[in-house]
Amino acid sequence: MPTILGQNQYGKAENRVVKITRDGGTHHIKDLNVSVALSGDLDDVHLTGSNAHCLPTDTTKNTVYAFAKEYGIESAEQFGIHLARHFVTSQEPIHRARIRIEEYSWERIATSDANSKFIGADDVNHSFARKGQETRVTQITYDGERWEVISGLKDLVVMNSTNSEFWGYIKDKYTTLQEAYDRILATQVSGRWRFNWTDDEQRMPNWEKSYEQTRKHMLQAFAETYSYSLQQTLYQMATRIISHRSEIDEVRFSLPNKHHFLVDLEPFGLKNDNEVYYAADRPYGLIEATVLRDGATAQIPVDMTNL
Ligand SMILES: O=c1[nH]c(=O)c2[nH]c(=O)[nH]c2[nH]1
Numbered sequence: 174m175p176t177i178l179g180q181n182q183y184g185k186a187e188n189r190v191v192k193i194t195r196d197g198g199t200h201h202i203k204d205l206n207v208s209v210a211l212s213g214d215l216d217d218v219h220l221t222g223s224n225a226h227c228l229p230t231d232t233t234k235n236t237v238y239a240f241a242k243e244y245g246i247e248s249a250e251q252f253g254i255h256l257a258r259h260f261v262t263s264q265e266p267i268h269r270a271r272i273r274i275e276e277y278s279w280e281r282i283a284t285s286d287a288n289s290k291f292i293g294a295d296d297v298n299h300s301f302a303r304k305g306q307e308t309r310v311t312q313i314t315y316d317g318e319r320w321e322v323i324s325g326l327k328d329l330v331v332m333n334s335t336n337s338e339f340w341g342y343i344k345d346k347y348t349t350l351q352e353a354y355d356r357i358l359a360t361q362v363s364g365r366w367r368f369n370w371t372d373d374e375q376r377m378p379n380w381e382k383s384y385e386q387t388r389k390h391m392l393q394a395f396a397e398t399y400s401y402s403l404q405q406t407l408y409q410m411a412t413r414i415i416s417h418r419s420e421i422d423e424v425r426f427s428l429p430n431k432h433h434f435l436v437d438l439e440p441f442g443l444k445n446d447n448e449v450y451y452a453a454d455r456p457y458g459l460i461e462a463t464v465l466r467d468g469a470t471a472q473i474p475v476d477m478t479n480l
Pocket residue numbers: 339350401402403404430458
């Protein structure tokens with residue numbers, strides 16, 4: 174049956190590129206999800222099996238990462254224009270390039286006054302929280318006598334662009350992971366904290382203030398901990414909450430390790446000096462733990478932080 178090839182396009186979708194620009198101790202992040210769609214003189218590719226006009230999608234991916242290094246990412250628009258122009262002007266069969274970019278915004282985590290006395294101002298400029306993500310959650314249980322209030326948040330994405338190492342771990346015959354002495358540490362925080370308020374007669378916490386302060390202490394601990402593992406950072410985040418918020422006796426975190434892998438740019442003659450990363454989606458390490466005030470008993474269900 175005769176058929177006619179209609180509109181067609183191809184390219185690599187959802188290239189997750191993270192570019193860190195280091196201005197002394199002050200780091201700037203551009204975090205993009207870049208999708209490339211090319212079209213042009215591609216009939217033969219579909220009809221005959223000849224790939225003579227086909228620029229591999231793998232190459233379009235590499236171009237995204239190489240351009241991040243070579244030209245930087247001033248804005249998503251500028252970056253997209255650069256890419257689109259490149260594909261159309263460098264490859265004769267490619268007549269049209271459509272670049273779609275989602276940009277994820279990050280804001281700096283304000284660190285505590287106490288901390289800034291000990292470290293230079295430069296040192297606190299590498300910790301970020303992703304904008305517009307988190308959901309605040311709470312669960313209230315009452316049996317006619319006692320109250321249990323467990324509150325928390327989920328989907329708060331945070332990143333330290335330095336001050337994270339991971340080395341000295343077990344190595345067996347299946348271990349390929351390279352030790353890291355300066356890596357990105359990023360996670361999507363899901364946390365729950367249990368209030369010790371159980372009784373109508375006791376003074377009720379100021380829930381709004383408690384949330385705001387708990388969130389603040391948690392973020393400050395994330396930003397201020399020089400980390401040797403996400404496990405260690407988790408413990409610091411929870412401990413900071415318990416030591417500053419007397420109304421909270423138990424904290425549980427579920428922290429996916431959002432891996433950022435350095436892109437190998439050497440095949441393109443470029444040196445990647447800890448600048449251009451591939452933000453991997455899955456699999457991810459999942460680090461979970463409960464931290465208790467001394468004398469308290471664990472009541473937050475193990476699986477609750479995964480909801
Ligand atoms: O902070 C980390 N903790 C781990 O347990 C772990 N495992 C791994 O492969 N990378 C990391 N990073």
